[in-house]
Amino acid sequence: MAVRLGLGLPQMRQYDLGRDVPDVARAAEQTGYESLWVFERVLFPEPATQGLYGIPGLPWPDQYRSVADPLVTLTLAAAVTERARLGTSVLVAPLHVPFQLARSLASLDAASGGRVIAGLGTGWSLDEYAAAAVAPFERRGKVLDELLDVCRAVWGPDPVAYEGELTTITPSEVGPKPARPIPVLLPASSPRALRRLVDRADGWMPVGMGAGKLAEQWREIQELAGERGRTAPFQNVLRVNTQHTPKAYEGQDRAPFQGSVAQIVDDLAAHAEVGIEEILLDLQGRARDAEELKDLAAEVYEAARAAGI
Template sequence: MAIRLGLGLPQMKQYDIGRDVPAVARAAEETGYESLWVFERVLFPEPATQGLYGVPGLPWPETYRSVAEPLVTLTLAAASTGRARLGTSVLVAPLHIPFQLARSLATLDAASGGRVVAGLGTGWSHDEYAAAAVAPFEKRGKVLDELLDVCAAVWGPDPVSYEGELTTVAPSEVGPKPARPIPVYLPANSPRASRRLVDRADGWMPTAQGADRFTEEWTRLKELAAERGRSRPIEVCVRVNARYTAKPYEGAERPLFTGSAAQIAEDLAAHRVDGIGEFLLDLQAPLRDASELVDVAAEVYGLARAAGV
């Protein structure tokens, strides 16, 4: 069975959001991509109080200087397509009021005919937390737990009621409801996060770091699921942050998913491991415009499928 392929939508500064998101979404669906994805960055601090991913001294990429709001971007894509799933990879949960985010996701799912996939995380940027978070960085896990609770309540039957640290919902009718249960994908980057995923989520969304690394993490996650009595399968969507180059990369040690369309497709084929159901391919960062994104995405798709992905 072929692995599903998804594409990251254009959200960065070089793109015209209103024009390019619908155009890329339509083209990707016509090419065969089965899902369309967005990510979240809310600001670009100068100077940053911490490095990228919290790594001291690691600079933020210039492409993060302007990133379109994810749910607005997905809404543009939803209105321009009819089949592709619409995913977030990821929404930084503590940057959102739980009740409002639950309602937004439900409305988008209802409007799109049941196509939303909610990838949620806790983020890492202290600058983003200072600007937009509903609770301090130290409480990020608790906020994600409450968001999951609120989503389950809001997406479930009326009357909805909930009382938590951030949210109180008196018994109420809350609609519209999702067209179907919205799948929730979570990270597994710590023991607590892994337990939360096994106990509460539908799927896992790791970032591609090589087949061996994936296999190790996947084995640990399956063992944890067995220990905690999970019977239903864990869906797996691997995020691939690709760096396309017009000419093949010729260095001695080529970084994973860096190079020509053929080299990226080759890496996808090498990364195909039992358990992976989907690759999310984000190509947008180094490309100059939507036309190039459409062309490169189509080329990579064709070569990946020819390579057996």
């Protein structure tokens, strides 16, 4: 069976949110993309307290200077599409009040006819935490755990009741309910995060790190699932942040998914062999505008399908 392909929606500052998100979403669905995705960045610190991904000295990319709200972006896409699933990759859970986020996701799922995929993570930016988090950075894992509990409660049958550190829900009716159980996907690397993934999530959301490393992590997750008695299958969606170049990248230091369309497709094929079910392609960063993004998305899709992906 061919790998499902998804596309990252335009959220960066070179795009017109109200015009380009619906335009790209419609075009992607018509091209054949089976899912549409958003990510979350809430600010661009100058200077940053820490480097990108928490790596000292690694600069934040200019594209992060303005990133549209992920749920607003998905709502715009939901209104003009019929089939494509609508995913977050990822929402930084501690930047949201758990009850409100659970309700927003439920409403979007109800409105879209059951198309939401909730990718949730803990984030890494100390500056984003200082500005917007509901709890300190050191408690990020506990916040994610509570959010998962709150989502399960809010999305479940009434009356809803919950008592946690951040959230208290007295017995209440809370609606609308999702159209179907919303799958929750988590990235994971640390031992604690891997246990949370195996015990509490519907699936795994890794990033394109090289096929060898991806295969190693996938084996680790499957082994842990066996050890902890998990029998439910895992969904998985690979996030691919591309660095497209018009010509082939000829340097020996080429990173995965850097280079021409042909090179990107070669990397897609290698990663798909690991056992990945769905690949999210984020192509927006180097596109100058929505027309270029749509053309590139169509070219990559057609090349990938021609290669048997």
